[in-house]
Amino acid sequence: MGLLDRLRDLAGKREKPGLTPDTPDLKIVVTAFDPAVADSAALASSPAWVAAAPAVLVHHLSLPPGRLAEAASILAQDGWELREQGPDGDRVLAHAVRVQVLDALHCAQERSRMAGLAQRLGGDALGWDARQPGESPTASA
Numbered sequence: 682m683g684l685l686d687r688l689r690d691l692a693g694k695r696e697k698p699g700l701t702p703d704t705p706d707l708k709i710v711v712t713a714f715d716p717a718v719a720d721s722a723a724l725a726s727s728p729a730w731v732a733a734a735p736a737v738l739v740h741h742l743s744l745p746p747g748r749l750a751e752a753a754s755i756l757a758q759d760g761w762e763l764r765e766q767g768p769d770g771d772r773v774l775a776h777a778v779r780v781q782v783l784d785a786l787h788c789a790q791e792r793s794r795m796a797g798l799a800q801r802l803g804g805d806a807l808g809w810d811a812r813q814p815g816e817s818p819t820a821s822a
Contacts, residue, residue, distance in 0.1 A: 700735045700814070702762065702778040707737060707812040711783070713792070714741075714808030720792060721785035729813075733782070736811040740777040740795045743769045744804035752777075752802055772804060783811055 710730040713723040724730060742763075744752055753763035756777050766774040777795060781787070788809070795806040 700737065700780050702737045702739075702764075702780065704737070704814060706815045708815045709810045710736065710813050711811040712808070713788070713810070716808075719785070720788035724783060724785055724788065730783070730811065731813055732784075734813055735780050736783050736813045738779055738781055738783065738788070738791065738809060738811050740791065740809045741807040742775045742777060742795065742799050742804055743772045743807060744775055744799065744802055745771075746773050748802040748804065749773060749775060752798065752804075755798060 708729065711723055711727040713720055724732075730736070740761075742752070749763065749765060752775070756763050759779075761777045761779045764776045764778060766776055768774070792806070792809060795809070799806040
């Protein structure tokens with residue numbers, strides 16, 4: 682291993698742990714539950730969202746109880762984790778969560794994907810929110 686590799690290893694060990702869905706003090710910084718409002722508008726209207734920082738993207742799904750395992754398996758292929766939240770009438774409320782840097786295009790693509798998945802499984806995609814740590818530094822304009 683060369684000197685540059687050793688320096689990279691040392692620098693990497695000093696980095697703060699990355700953002701996870703379980704990071705303490707996450708705050709909802711963007712919400713998008715109205716299908717008539719574009720994801721770009723939801724992002725643009727949020728003063729709390731830090732565009733350059735990763736966020737925990739949370740899609741809210743209402744699924745039949747017998748289809749949760751299938752949904753989790755499909756979502757896991759793209760790095761999503763499905764977390765059961767509780768009953769929602771004859772369905773189960775679940776959150777599909779993943780850490781990513783948000784942009785309007787990817788938010789819209791994922792919203793569409795979640796709607797299609799939920800429909801195929803007999804459920805509904807209710808909307809999404811994004812969470813970032815409360816102590817995130819603000820981005821300069």
